[in-house]
Amino acid sequence: MNEYVLKTNHLSKKYQNKMALNKVNLSIKKGSIYGFIGQNGAGKSTLIRIITGLAYPTSGSFELFGESNESGLTEARKRVGTIIEGPALYPHLSASENLEAHRLLKGIPGKECIEKTLNLVGLQDTGKKKAKNFSLGMKQRLGLAIALLGDPEFLILDEPINGLDPMGVVEIRELLKKLNQEYGITILISSHILSELHLLATHYGIIHEGELLEELSTSELNEKCKHFLYIKVDNPNKAATVIEGILSSRNYEVLPDGSIRLFDYVDQAREVSKALTGEGLIIEEFMLMGEDLEAYFTTRIGGVNRG
Incomplete structure (x- = not known):
């Protein structure tokens, strides 16, 4: 069985003189929630359009x-549900009527999927209320319901939380x-709202100006963002001896400028200070x-800007 739902190989897209995607190698494992992160214009939507057949790559x-x-x-795309550039709703139809229209467009047999899908997204009690009168959150859930028709194994969502209130x-x-944990659906979610993505994603891809800068799992990201005590003293070598001897820690690093990052004792700063001055x-x-997740992404993208 294929471990990956999606893999790209040096995928590139050029519009006139601009590289919207530049040799992107991206991998999305089955069962993951992949947070696709980048500023507006970074290339997120371009890649999604290529995967869903709305655009063609220049190369790769x-x-x-x-x-x-x-x-x-063409066959594989039948196993994919998408929301791209906002859900495609019929404003004068109810939720169930919207699903029926899309069921017919997709050629899905039987009407039983409509009630099941409305229940899944929490819109089973909307009755004859027209979609134009839905809240933005309800419209997004209806868009998700449309994407879920046909029981897709892979959901591709382009900025699905844009404009939503906190609730x-x-x-x-x-x-x-x-959908991910109970139904096993793999999800690619493109967003620039980083604070929200870190509450959801299991894996991340950071894209900037068409180039994929990094792919990493949540655990790898947390490791890179962990907190530490930043220490600068007059004698770094002696400080290292104190850390290993008196504090019994090897979980530290001495940087080229002589500063020290101590990853233990982050909640016992006074004890560390006392040990150092005592010697x-x-x-x-x-x-x-220590960076939070948003700061890490900003650093990665900012680092490119400075280069």
Whole structure:
């Protein structure tokens, strides 16, 4: 069985003189929630449009459920549900009528899927209320219901929480978690709202100006963002001896500028300070540091800007 739902191989897209995607190698494992992160114009939507058949790459290739030729991709796309650039709703139809219209468009047999899908997204009690009168959160859930028709194995969602109020964001987040954990649906979610993505995603891809800068799991990201005591003293070598001897820690690093990152004792800063000064060391700088997830992404993207 193929471990990956989606893999791209040096995928590139050029519009006139601009590289919207530049040799992107991206991998999405089956069962994951993949947070696709980048600023507006970074290339997120371009990649999604190529995967869903709305655009063609200039060069490179991709595999969807292990299929890479045109006929295979056409079949593989039947296993994918999408929301791109907002849900496609009929404003004068009810939720069930919207689903019926899309069921017929997709050629899905039987009407029983409509009630099941409305229950799944929490819209079973909307009755004859027209979609134009739905809240933004309800419209997003109806869009998700349309994407879920046909029981897709892979959901591709382009900025699904844009414009939602805090309650709407929570509703969509919990629904996506349920779809992933209870129904085993793999999800690619493109967003620039980083604080929300870290509550949802299991894996991340960071894209900037068409280039995929990094892919990492949540555990890898947490490791990179962990907190530490930043220590600068007059004698780094002696400080290292104190850390290993008196504090019994090897979980530290000495940087080229002589500063020290101590990953133990982050909640016992006074004990560390006391041990260092007790051995005659002069402390020049001493503080708790560490990036949160949003700061890490900003650093990665900002680093490119400075280069």
